[in-house]
Amino acid sequence: MTQHRWDDDDRLLEDLAAAVRATEPLAQTIAEHAEGALSWRTIDDDLLLASLTFDSSMASAAEVRAESNADRVLVFTSTPLSVELEVVRSEVFGQILPPSAAQIRVETADGTTVDIDVDESGFFELPTPPAGAMRLRCDTATGRVVTDWVQL
Numbered sequence: 001m002t003q004h005r006w007d008d009d010d011r012l013l014e015d016l017a018a019a020v021r022a023t024e025p026l027a028q029t030i031a032e033h034a035e036g037a038l039s040w041r042t043i044d045d046d047l048l049l050a051s052l053t054f055d056s057s058m059a060s061a062a063e064v065r066a067e068s069n070a071d072r073v074l075v076f077t078s079t080p081l082s083v084e085l086e087v088v089r090s091e092v093f094g095q096i097l098p099p100s101a102a103q104i105r106v107e108t109a110d111g112t113t114v115d116i117d118v119d120e121s122g123f124f125e126l127p128t129p130p131a132g133a134m135r136l137r138c139d140t141a142t143g144r145v146v147t148d149w150v151q152l
Protein backbone atom coordinates (compact mmCIF):
# COMPACT_ATOMS: atom_id res chain seq x y z
CA MET A 1 0.00 0.00 0.00
CA THR A 2 1.28 3.43 -0.95
CA GLN A 3 1.73 5.80 1.90
CA HIS A 4 0.38 9.26 1.16
CA ARG A 5 2.23 12.33 2.31
CA TRP A 6 -0.98 14.20 2.97
CA ASP A 7 -0.35 14.94 6.61
CA ASP A 8 1.19 18.23 5.48
CA ASP A 9 -0.71 20.76 3.32
CA ASP A 10 2.38 21.56 1.23
CA ARG A 11 2.93 17.88 0.42
CA LEU A 12 -0.75 17.46 -0.45
CA LEU A 13 -0.58 20.40 -2.85
CA GLU A 14 2.61 19.01 -4.44
CA ASP A 15 0.87 15.64 -5.03
CA LEU A 16 -2.19 17.35 -6.48
CA ALA A 17 -0.02 19.49 -8.79
CA ALA A 18 1.83 16.38 -9.98
CA ALA A 19 -1.48 14.64 -10.68
CA VAL A 20 -2.75 17.60 -12.71
CA ARG A 21 0.50 17.81 -14.70
CA ALA A 22 0.20 14.10 -15.52
CA THR A 23 -3.26 14.67 -17.06
CA GLU A 24 -2.35 17.84 -19.02
CA PRO A 25 -2.29 16.13 -22.46
CA LEU A 26 -5.70 14.59 -21.75
CA ALA A 27 -7.05 17.90 -20.49
CA GLN A 28 -5.80 19.63 -23.66
CA THR A 29 -7.50 16.99 -25.82
CA ILE A 30 -10.77 17.37 -23.90
CA ALA A 31 -10.60 21.16 -24.25
CA GLU A 32 -10.03 20.89 -28.03
CA HIS A 33 -12.98 18.50 -28.42
CA ALA A 34 -15.21 20.75 -26.32
CA GLU A 35 -14.24 23.79 -28.40
CA GLY A 36 -15.03 21.88 -31.58
CA ALA A 37 -18.41 20.77 -30.24
CA LEU A 38 -19.32 24.30 -29.15
CA SER A 39 -18.36 25.76 -32.52
CA TRP A 40 -21.14 23.67 -34.12
CA ARG A 41 -23.84 25.46 -32.12
CA THR A 42 -23.71 28.43 -34.54
CA ILE A 43 -23.14 26.46 -37.74
CA ASP A 44 -26.58 27.40 -39.10
CA ASP A 45 -25.84 31.09 -38.55
CA ASP A 46 -22.57 30.91 -40.46
CA LEU A 47 -23.09 28.32 -43.18
CA LEU A 48 -26.04 27.10 -45.22
CA LEU A 49 -26.40 23.73 -46.90
CA ALA A 50 -27.09 23.78 -50.64
CA SER A 51 -28.93 20.54 -51.35
CA LEU A 52 -28.66 18.69 -54.64
CA THR A 53 -31.98 19.51 -56.31
CA PHE A 54 -31.23 18.32 -59.84
CA ASP A 55 -28.86 15.75 -61.30
CA SER A 56 -29.22 15.06 -65.01
CA SER A 57 -27.81 11.56 -64.54
CA MET A 58 -30.96 10.78 -62.52
CA ALA A 59 -33.40 12.55 -64.84
CA SER A 60 -35.47 10.81 -67.48
CA ALA A 61 -34.74 11.52 -71.14
CA ALA A 62 -37.89 13.68 -71.37
CA GLU A 63 -36.61 16.01 -68.63
CA VAL A 64 -33.22 16.68 -70.28
CA ARG A 65 -32.96 19.06 -73.21
CA ALA A 66 -31.84 17.21 -76.33
CA GLU A 67 -29.56 20.03 -77.48
CA SER A 68 -27.54 20.09 -74.25
CA ASN A 69 -23.84 19.37 -74.77
CA ALA A 70 -23.26 18.68 -71.08
CA ASP A 71 -22.52 15.12 -70.05
CA ARG A 72 -24.03 15.93 -66.64
CA VAL A 73 -25.71 18.91 -65.01
CA LEU A 74 -26.01 19.32 -61.24
CA VAL A 75 -27.91 22.04 -59.39
CA PHE A 76 -27.44 22.73 -55.67
CA THR A 77 -30.05 25.04 -54.15
CA SER A 78 -30.25 27.05 -50.96
CA THR A 79 -31.37 30.47 -49.85
CA PRO A 80 -29.76 32.90 -50.69
CA LEU A 81 -27.84 31.27 -53.58
CA SER A 82 -27.55 28.28 -55.87
CA VAL A 83 -24.61 26.54 -57.52
CA GLU A 84 -24.86 24.96 -60.96
CA LEU A 85 -22.24 22.58 -62.36
CA GLU A 86 -21.84 21.26 -65.90
CA VAL A 87 -19.56 18.30 -66.45
CA VAL A 88 -18.39 18.12 -70.06
CA ARG A 89 -15.99 15.25 -70.70
CA SER A 90 -13.28 15.83 -68.10
CA GLU A 91 -13.99 19.53 -67.51
CA VAL A 92 -16.29 21.05 -64.91
CA PHE A 93 -17.77 24.52 -65.32
CA GLY A 94 -20.02 26.24 -62.85
CA GLN A 95 -21.94 29.33 -61.94
CA ILE A 96 -23.16 30.83 -58.70
CA LEU A 97 -26.61 32.39 -58.82
CA PRO A 98 -27.30 35.20 -58.23
CA PRO A 99 -24.08 36.07 -60.03
CA SER A 100 -21.31 37.56 -57.92
CA ALA A 101 -17.61 37.31 -57.30
CA ALA A 102 -16.81 34.63 -54.75
CA GLN A 103 -14.27 32.20 -53.40
CA ILE A 104 -14.90 28.45 -53.71
CA ARG A 105 -13.07 25.70 -51.87
CA VAL A 106 -13.32 22.25 -53.40
CA GLU A 107 -13.15 19.66 -50.59
CA THR A 108 -12.60 15.98 -51.28
CA ALA A 109 -13.39 13.02 -49.07
CA ASP A 110 -9.67 12.39 -48.50
CA GLY A 111 -9.22 15.92 -47.10
CA THR A 112 -7.64 17.54 -50.17
CA THR A 113 -8.75 21.13 -50.82
CA VAL A 114 -8.38 23.46 -53.79
CA ASP A 115 -9.34 27.15 -53.77
CA ILE A 116 -10.90 28.74 -56.85
CA ASP A 117 -11.77 32.34 -57.63
CA VAL A 118 -15.22 33.05 -59.09
CA ASP A 119 -15.57 36.04 -61.43
CA GLU A 120 -18.16 38.80 -60.95
CA SER A 121 -20.54 36.97 -63.34
CA GLY A 122 -20.48 33.99 -60.99
CA PHE A 123 -18.61 31.74 -63.44
CA PHE A 124 -15.81 29.38 -62.46
CA GLU A 125 -13.97 26.33 -63.74
CA LEU A 126 -12.84 23.46 -61.55
CA PRO A 127 -9.46 21.86 -62.06
CA THR A 128 -9.47 18.18 -63.00
CA PRO A 129 -12.42 16.67 -61.15
CA PRO A 130 -11.46 14.52 -58.17
CA ALA A 131 -11.86 10.76 -58.46
CA GLY A 132 -13.99 10.42 -55.34
CA ALA A 133 -16.67 12.40 -53.57
CA MET A 134 -16.38 16.18 -53.35
CA ARG A 135 -18.30 19.21 -52.16
CA LEU A 136 -18.01 22.94 -52.72
CA ARG A 137 -17.75 25.54 -49.97
CA CYS A 138 -18.76 28.93 -51.42
CA ASP A 139 -18.12 32.31 -49.79
CA THR A 140 -19.92 35.24 -51.42
CA ALA A 141 -21.08 38.66 -50.31
CA THR A 142 -24.61 37.17 -50.22
CA GLY A 143 -23.75 34.28 -47.92
CA ARG A 144 -21.73 31.18 -47.15
CA VAL A 145 -22.92 27.88 -48.58
CA VAL A 146 -21.64 24.32 -48.66
CA THR A 147 -23.01 21.80 -51.16
CA ASP A 148 -23.99 18.20 -50.59
CA TRP A 149 -21.28 15.62 -51.24
CA VAL A 150 -21.36 14.37 -54.81
CA GLN A 151 -19.26 12.15 -57.04
CA LEU A 152 -18.74 13.49 -60.57
